[in-house]
Amino acid sequence: MPMEEVEIPSFFLCPISLQLMKDPVTVPTGITYDRESIEKWLFSAKSSTCPVTKQAIPDCELTPNHTLRRLIQSWCTLNAAHGIERIPTPRPPISKSQIAKLLHEAESPDMRNKCLKRLRSIATENATNRCCMEAAGAADFLATLVKNETSVSSTLLDETLSDCLSFEVTTRPLDEALAVLYHLQLSKASLKNLIGNDGVFVDSLTRIMRSGTCDSRAYAVMLLKSMFEVADIIQLSRLRKELFVEVVRLLRDQVSQKATKSALKLLILACPMGRNRVKAVKASAVPVLIDLLLDSCNKRQSETILLLLDVLCQCAEGRAKLLEHGAGIAIVSKRILRVSETANERCVRILLSISKFSATPSIVQEMLQVGVATKLCLVLQVEGRRETKEKAREILKLHARAWKNSPCIPADFLSSYPA
Numbered sequence: 001m002p003m004e005e006v007e008i009p010s011f012f013l014c015p016i017s018l019q020l021m022k023d024p025v026t027v028p029t030g031i032t033y034d035r036e037s038i039e040k041w042l043f044s045a046k047s048s049t050c051p052v053t054k055q056a057i058p059d060c061e062l063t064p065n066h067t068l069r070r071l072i073q074s075w076c077t078l079n080a081a082h083g084i085e086r087i088p089t090p091r092p093p094i095s096k097s098q099i100a101k102l103l104h105e106a107e108s109p110d111m112r113n114k115c116l117k118r119l120r121s122i123a124t125e126n127a128t129n130r131c132c133m134e135a136a137g138a139a140d141f142l143a144t145l146v147k148n149e150t151s152v153s154s155t156l157l158d159e160t161l162s163d164c165l166s167f168e169v170t171t172r173p174l175d176e177a178l179a180v181l182y183h184l185q186l187s188k189a190s191l192k193n194l195i196g197n198d199g200v201f202v203d204s205l206t207r208i209m210r211s212g213t214c215d216s217r218a219y220a221v222m223l224l225k226s227m228f229e230v231a232d233i234i235q236l237s238r239l240r241k242e243l244f245v246e247v248v249r250l251l252r253d254q255v256s257q258k259a260t261k262s263a264l265k266l267l268i269l270a271c272p273m274g275r276n277r278v279k280a281v282k283a284s285a286v287p288v289l290i291d292l293l294l295d296s297c298n299k300r301q302s303e304t305i306l307l308l309l310d311v312l313c314q315c316a317e318g319r320a321k322l323l324e325h326g327a328g329i330a331i332v333s334k335r336i337l338r339v340s341e342t343a344n345e346r347c348v349r350i351l352l353s354i355s356k357f358s359a360t361p362s363i364v365q366e367m368l369q370v371g372v373a374t375k376l377c378l379v380l381q382v383e384g385r386r387e388t389k390e391k392a393r394e395i396l397k398l399h400a401r402a403w404k405n406s407p408c409i410p411a412d413f414l415s416s417y418p419a
Helices: 035-044 066-078 096-105 109-125 127-135 138-149 171-183 188-195 200-211 214-230 233-237 241-253 257-270 274-282 285-295 299-312 316-324 328-335 341-357 361-369 372-381 386-398 411-416
Strands: 024-026 032-034
Touching: 024 035, 024 066, 032 035, 035 127, 096 109, 096 127, 096 138, 109 127, 109 171, 127 138, 138 171, 138 188, 138 200, 171 214, 188 200, 188 214, 200 214, 200 241, 214 241, 214 257, 233 274, 241 257, 241 274, 241 285, 257 274, 257 299, 274 285, 274 299, 274 316, 285 299, 285 316, 285 328, 299 316, 299 328, 299 341, 316 328, 316 341, 328 341, 328 361, 328 372, 341 361, 341 372, 341 386, 361 372, 372 386
Parallel strands: none
Antiparallel strands: 024 032
């Protein structure tokens, strides 16, 4: 007899999923849920309230309801003849005291690697473990360890960092500490605390991106991306030029897909600020992005690169670097109508920035030769966003005298071509 044909006592059902609870836990509001369902509610949906009472759940505290679990197990045993399997007894969740003990043992150099690996295993098991580790102070301990492992003389912290000799990184403890920090999926408050007001931890991650292993460089940029997502304007305004140099170098090295994705996102988060935009351009971001775009077959990555190029082309330095690259204008034009509506908009915005502020006669002719005029005419004729069409029309108007006699312009379009 299938399980669904057996009447299950209502208090055995999880209030969220309405399914038989396998690991019942009680939240501070007094309501009992299945652990998997409430963890998904609290951590995946980023909610901190009780689904039933709507009251706040402090520190995501979940208390195992052993009495109810035993009742459910007994009920399963009594109904075994109906095809119902007895739910296994879940492993007890990790406790703050256990985490505190591991952190204390990790202070010993001899025990450090072993403890860090254990912490990493605990962090990757479930969201409750990560919440418990964060509450036990794991983030502060790991951040301090990272800073200590990457500590160097103060001369590497000034504006001449990129000109100084590189240092040797103690790879194994550092790699493990960064991995644990990343897998903790820290809360907004903890991430802001990592950034701090002194920027020391950001400097440490910058040095790791410069001299660390492939794994540590990847974890460093992924952590920085998460931190920048919660950073305020003041914190972002203090970013050093060396950080942009290392992020761009990581993009050039193509350490991993995740690292590349995080590096692109990091630059998008930082570059809306004018000074950071210039720092990124001086770090050779534009030619590296163009080279990435030339090789990219991924729709989402192409959209992200074009978004970043659009941002960087809002400054004169960025436009100059794009025009210096032999394939700059050509690849932007080529991506029109080949990726997505979003990519079309970004490409046209880039071309409009060039047309408005950097269009010398030679640049206008180059745009014509690589097919910009033809692509813009097509943008006006096919279905698409009104804003994109308006920008395409504006570019055509700006260069009407130079382009209107070109064979690239379709004959049936000349009658309505902007004069």
